[in-house]
Amino acid sequence: MSESIIVIGGGVIGLSLAWELQAQGARVTVLERDEPGRGASYGNAGHFATEQVFPLADPALLPQIPRMLLDPLGPFRIKLKYLPRVLPWMLRFLFNMTSSRRRQNQRALSAINGRAIADWRTLLASIGAEPLLSERGSLLVFESTANDEQQRMADGFRQAGVRVEWLDARQLHELEPALSPSLTGGLLFPDTGHSVDPFAICQALVDALRKEGVGFVQGEARSIDVTGSVTLKGGGQLQADKLVVCAGAWSRPLAAQLGHRVPLDTERGYHLMIRGESGLSRPVSSAERKFIVTPMAGGTRLAGTVEFAGLQAPMNPRRAEILLPHAKALLPAITGQPGEPWMGFRPSLPDSLPVLSASSSPKVYFSFGHQHLGLTQAATSARLMSALMLGRSPHVDLAPYRIDRFC
Numbered sequence: 001m002s003e004s005i006i007v008i009g010g011g012v013i014g015l016s017l018a019w020e021l022q023a024q025g026a027r028v029t030v031l032e033r034d035e036p037g038r039g040a041s042y043g044n045a046g047h048f049a050t051e052q053v054f055p056l057a058d059p060a061l062l063p064q065i066p067r068m069l070l071d072p073l074g075p076f077r078i079k080l081k082y083l084p085r086v087l088p089w090m091l092r093f094l095f096n097m098t099s100s101r102r103r104q105n106q107r108a109l110s111a112i113n114g115r116a117i118a119d120w121r122t123l124l125a126s127i128g129a130e131p132l133l134s135e136r137g138s139l140l141v142f143e144s145t146a147n148d149e150q151q152r153m154a155d156g157f158r159q160a161g162v163r164v165e166w167l168d169a170r171q172l173h174e175l176e177p178a179l180s181p182s183l184t185g186g187l188l189f190p191d192t193g194h195s196v197d198p199f200a201i202c203q204a205l206v207d208a209l210r211k212e213g214v215g216f217v218q219g220e221a222r223s224i225d226v227t228g229s230v231t232l233k234g235g236g237q238l239q240a241d242k243l244v245v246c247a248g249a250w251s252r253p254l255a256a257q258l259g260h261r262v263p264l265d266t267e268r269g270y271h272l273m274i275r276g277e278s279g280l281s282r283p284v285s286s287a288e289r290k291f292i293v294t295p296m297a298g299g300t301r302l303a304g305t306v307e308f309a310g311l312q313a314p315m316n317p318r319r320a321e322i323l324l325p326h327a328k329a330l331l332p333a334i335t336g337q338p339g340e341p342w343m344g345f346r347p348s349l350p351d352s353l354p355v356l357s358a359s360s361s362p363k364v365y366f367s368f369g370h371q372h373l374g375l376t377q378a379a380t381s382a383r384l385m386s387a388l389m390l391g392r393s394p395h396v397d398l399a400p401y402r403i404d405r406f407c
């Protein structure tokens, strides 16, 4: 008899893992309190950002901290009231700025990102959703950064094993004529990709899972225990041979119930959809403005900003609206009405690595904390976690992603 497994959380991480587990013969149930795919996985920028191998804990951020506290609409924001809560996370973040830690974390990020596109191709082909991955690369563009600094950045990426091409202003304009002629250059990452509809990836996974007989239970896991049992909010229980927590930014209390204390917090991010064409054919990030523009099926998505304000504070729509003037600076001809601002909870750990791990119980596993890269890393995380859970050898050493690395 095959093993029964409960996947808690139906975001892109849980759904991709559910797909791998069922494909390898497990009897899977997905427990999701909301509509699957409506968490962070719904509104992300759709960028398969495999070039992002540098951990976010970067000493270059240090001079910006005073502005982060004071400017409510800047790209990084810590809500003053939330500061005492996030301080322990920040201290660990600072600790991860040392060069040895950065090198270690970068290697661990590269190990996942380097496989991400190939794993997504395989996964999407297996569910008949290949068009949801567009492989045209992506751009990082510059307005005020000097050209020699742009080329130094390109060298840094090359040294980290990322394929990159430096483009001067003319080459950039030839590649993406909609971009403002005032841009001074850009980095083209040919091995990245994007999705014209990240929510559709979750929907395609749900459809494929249902066809394979995977059960979906709508409910909220209130507690889990070492036997693989889940108690639901409002009563009721689910039991399986194994369970895996993929509850994104909400995973921390569930891990704590098994004695695992993880410094998981949320970097809240925003998007604004413009119901009109951008004229772009690939995602474009701004080095100075710290946001991204992605051409999507429903228009143009402007996304970005990091806000530390926890899981409870209401969204600040201005943080999304401020993206429109930024977009106009990059794309002078952009037209179309802005839709409703959206906010999502990135699940983030101070070392920029996810937790891909067994637990203190042989029946409980964890896959969460994919921060800015959950879409990028979902298919690879799913392959690694399914191997770990089903007693096969994962093709990447999972030691850097263990849940007990913060002890």
Ligand SMILES: Cc1cc2nc3c(=O)[nH]c(=O)nc-3n(C[C@H](O)[C@H](O)[C@H](O)COP(=O)(O)OP(=O)(O)OC[C@H]3O[C@@H](n4cnc5c(N)ncnc54)[C@H](O)[C@@H]3O)c2cc1C
Pocket: 008, 009, 010, 011, 012, 013, 014, 031, 032, 033, 034, 035, 036, 037, 038, 039, 040, 041, 042, 043, 044, 045, 046, 047, 048, 049, 219, 220, 221, 222, 246, 247, 248, 249, 250, 251, 268, 269, 270, 271, 303, 304, 343, 344, 345, 346, 347, 368, 369, 370, 371, 372, 373, 374, 375, 376, 377
């Ligand atoms: C503005 C923005 C832009 C982004 N852009 C990109 C990008 O371009 N590329 C990229 O790779 N990543 C990007 N990300 C990050 C990416 O979206 C996340 O890392 C990813 O979606 C995390 O997936 P997840 O499945 O872990 O979490 P989620 O999608 O949040 O899913 C977690 C699910 O668990 C459910 N849940 C929680 N607790 C319980 C419980 N107790 N019981 C039952 N269900 C529960 C929730 O309802 C939710 O559906 C972006 C994020 C944001 C906010």
